[in-house]
């Protein structure tokens with residue numbers, strides 16, 4: 001892992017925060033600048049993942065005083081270990097093909113993908129740091145600097161897990177929903193109102209986006225199609241389909257599991273890693289003590 005003493009986060013080796021499509025100047029200085037961050041497996045990325053951003057653009061324009069200055073897909077670490085999760089390298093490549101070749105504004109941040117599992121609260125802090133602390137926010141047409149708010153963009157199934165015991169800690173929910181906020185896209189099978197029932201304390205920071213055209217494409221279904229040798233063309237961007245075919249991906253996929261099981265397993269794995277590290281540094285100290293005169 002790269003270690004920059006001024007950076008409070010651990011960065012993967014050779015990591016650079018992508019800013020090539022991030023607006024540095026706002027169009028309307030009266031608005032509040034935000035950046036959309038979609039965290040997920042993206043195994044593989046589908047048109048629905050990309051549609052979420054476009055739905056958010058329409059929602060923001062019609063219902064809020066926000067101005068979107070950037071949009072990021074943030075694929076989760078391999079340590080998330082959700083069944084069907086292809087290696088970070090393939091997932092980041094597919095997201096990059098989708099973002100660069102089908103959109104004019106989306107970017108892929110490989111920060112969490114290429115390291116140990118990072119909780120979503122930490123991911124949003126990382127965006128806050130890169131854009132506002134290192135990047136010093138955005139400027140208005142009159143040269144004033146403004147702080148950009150990273151906001152989570154997620155489907156209602158992910159938000160529903162926020163009411164499942166043990167998946168999200170209370171301080172993390174306070175951090176994500178109280179400090180940053182979330183835009184929730186309706187997802188078939190996950191009732192939005194029910195999903196946010198237990199989150200009413202942060203209602204002012206929760207924005208619900210209804211799907212006017214129902215579309216329930218999911219990565220799970222795409223993987224299932226691929227495993228059965230069925231076509232997935234027009235469910236995913238063409239360059240992603242080509243990449244999957246060229247690399248014979250998802251021909252042998254494992255069973256499915258929920259988002260919650262992945263997060264809990266990843267946290268446990270990290271805990272074990274910390275214990276191992278603490279154990280070995282403790283043993284190191286004992287050795288040092290023993291070697292001391």
Ligand SMILES: Nc1ncnc2c1ncn2[C@@H]1O[C@H](COP(=O)(O)OP(=O)(O)OP(=O)(O)O)[C@@H](O)[C@H]1O
Nearest residue numbers: 040041042048154155158186187216217218219220
């Ligand atoms: N059809 C959809 N409608 C609304 N939101 C979606 C849809 N598909 C994915 N999302 C959202 O996109 C984000 C990332 O999704 P993720 O990569 O987990 O895709 P997925 O299709 O749910 O994956 P899997 O099928 O592997 O569980 C999550 O917030 C998820 O809720």
Ligand SMILES: NC(=O)c1ccc[n+]([C@@H]2O[C@H](COP(=O)(O)O)[C@@H](O)[C@H]2O)c1
Nearest residue numbers: 039040041076119120121167168259263
């Ligand atoms: N406690 C947490 O921070 C927490 C819990 C559950 C899921 N998540 C995130 O939500 C996303 C879930 O993705 P999937 O829907 O693909 O499982 C991942 O990015 C994961 O890191 C975070």
